[in-house]
Amino acid sequence: MRSADTPFVRSAARTDLDLHLRVNGRSHRIRAEARETLLDVLRERLGLFGTKKGCDHGQCGACTVLVDGRRVLSCLTLAAQAEHGAVTTVEGMVEHPVGRLVQAAFVAEDGLQCGYCTPGQIVSATACILEGAATSDEAIREAMSGNLCRCGAYPNIVAAVRSAAAVVERR
């Protein structure tokens, strides 16, 4: 006879926190457990379901959001860690000067199919352009490789980032 692994999580470790989050320019005061990730808080407590969970292990990029302009995997970020930052999710991209261009470029170039990885791709592509990483197709591929797309829209994603970056450049 064999038994399951010894439990490694103790319920006593549970601690509630009062958090103040700024998401897409709006303030939210919430009570959450210390262990809750930014991804889970965005989705399950704030109802911002645009950000997706693909693996919960920081391996797929579907949950990518911006914190103070930097790309962050929200599944590997505790909500408490984002407390003093400005969080931007895909829902905030329509107001974002570069994000909006990226969204239009993804539709024009068909940089998506099922659309599930798309919120992460949009956020990541926006940051990629702002980081100055969209200098060539090769550079775009590298900078966008943290965002998996199982539908295989990669060539179209590169085309979308390239075209959005060109518009940003012209401005």
Next chain:
Amino acid sequence: MTDPTKRKHGDASDGALHLGSPLARVDGDRKVRGEAAYALDAAPAGLAHGVLVRGTIGAGTVLSVDAASARQSPGVLMVFTPFDTPVLGAPDSFLDGTPGEGPFHVFPASILHWGQAVAAVIAETRQQAETAAALLRIDYAPGDVVPSILSKDAGPGVPVGAVDIDRGDAEAALAGSVFRVEATYETPREYHVPIEPHGAVAWWEGDRLTVREPSQWIDAMARTYAGWFGIPFENVRLISHFVGGGFGSKVTAMTHGAVAALAARELGRPVKVAVTRAQNFTAHGGRAATRQTLRLGADADGRLKAIVQDGESETSVFVPFVEQLNAATSVMYDVPNLRSRQRLVHVNTVTPAHMRAPGKHPSAFGLESAIDELAHLAGIDPVELRLRNEAGFNPQTGQPWSSRRLREALVEGARRFGWKDRPAAPRSMRDADGAFLGWGVAAGLFPALDHFGEAGLRVDADGSIEVLSAGIDMGTGTYTILAQAAADALGVLPGDVTVRLGDSELPSGPLAGNSLLAGVMTGLVHKAAAAMRETIIGLALTEQGSPFRGSELNTLDITRGRIHPTLDEGRAVPIADLLKAIGRDRIERIEDNFPAGTSAQERHRIMTTVAGLRPPDGGVSSVASWCAHFVEVKVDEDFGTVRVRRVVSGFDCGRLYNPHLAASQFRGGIVMGIGQALLEGGRVDPRDGRIVNDNLGDYLIPTNADIPDIEVFSVGEPDFRAAPMGGKPVGEIGIVGVAPAICNAVFHATGQRIRRLPLDIAALLSTN
């Protein structure tokens, strides 16, 4: 010869049809804004969260589950174990609707594979449920495990029989052949890995169940829920507006859905069960591992005389799932003599499932690799060898092809790729940095199936026009092409049409599988929209209040949503205005393609089981899509790394309903094929059958940086024997033949044959 991406937009004003034009994805805006609501993007009031617990033995029995601590853990509402989970009802057979195999035990105590679900915990939050799940103490009596097809004790397998082929006398023809090649090819377990994991949100209102769940086949899944819970089919509402990738993995209802619905019933509140990424490797099967030995014989001109195939595929110990290894082998080329045998090796795994191009991929990997070996042996260019063996009709069935433009794909692909400059000898092309380059080619096919269905069309006095179907869009473009099809037949613009999909309350749609949904549904929507057009014109001519009543016109036209006398657009009246004028709020039409006199009961059976699958064209002609892939690889022998540098692929998929979106699917298939060749394979622990790499850091799928430019082009022409609107399968063909094209290119670069996927860097290094 059309480049799917470089066609001009057409609209009604230039007389072009919408169907066949490269309209942008109509649901694209919602997806890029994060507004497309997937199944788990819902939090109905009072939602509770469930997690599944996996068993940690490869075979045996659950002896006991100590759930005392778990039940006392904060927030826990319910724990299900093999010993206290209500037994669910028995759905009818998925195959044909006959009585099923008996009650559904959600968590059987008998363990047949590692990772089998053994318990579930429901709590106020997912974190609480996960914490409590870790507190369960599960005692097992482990049994003997056969971990995989590679295990020594897996045995030779059981003959399948049903897929055996004996055409002519293959052994004799092989013995008399001038050129003979023999090799064994292996493909690993592959996993669908949609980026959206499986999951469900379920709630009850009385004896009516609503489930939000990603689904490739709404009605079949709804039927299973009805059977489980002993309620009428009509009492189940399954909603799947957006599906975050399926690839064959989201066709049937599964344990997680049963748990969500069961817990929701017991608790009287909505329950969400999210399957974790790791659990997705054991909650449902991926593609079966396969192994096949091929012997090919050809005459002095390279004309195939014989193929002898002997293979095995893996399946579970409880379901004889067949990954058909001769799916391509038997029909690709004109071979007078063919013998094919396949066995099933039963091991302790979750039952494998259909995955994008089931059978066709491993079949083509073997055949198209062996053809390359034959070409090399015979000293014949591999494109030329394929052209010499073109089949004028289906060599397996004797049927004429409805269309087969593989020759055009090969010839045009070779031209675009620059194939004529390819030196025949391996190890004769180098990049500027000294690394080897190699060029490879392979072909593929995807046989079509047809299905039945319904399509609804609704026109409202408020101006809205809706297409209604329980069929789904998992990124395949259904929303878009059905708007295009409706627009043409009704006489409106695609932008005027709202397509509603993925809800079992809508008219019944076929499964999104075997790449058949687009062909079936464009035909049905065209039919419904054409009927609607006739209805509207009839009303305009006859109804009181219509400005056209009594005009002595025989008929009217509808152009850009306005009704007018055929040669007089100046007197046009918008459809909505006509409806208001004649006092109608709404007109609805539902059209179907069932044989006349089909009973409601038979319709239900056809639409909810695989009994509805049928050959296209009434079985008169053989219908398949065809493709040819040309690949350049760069191989660094110091590191054993292989990079795909360039892909040019030609497709014959008949008429493309939307070349822009079809090109995306072609590329997507090719990307998955690159993964199959270079990256993907389940690693099985030889002790207990555990999938070791059950995460996206270890089961590698292609990243953006792995993918080069991919040029796709269409050589297809409308094929109205294949489907009412002239198209052939699109969604799966792209994957077929990619892996052998890459491996053939690696041979050309290095002189080494890759006969086992994924390509093993160590193997590539070891002989250098």
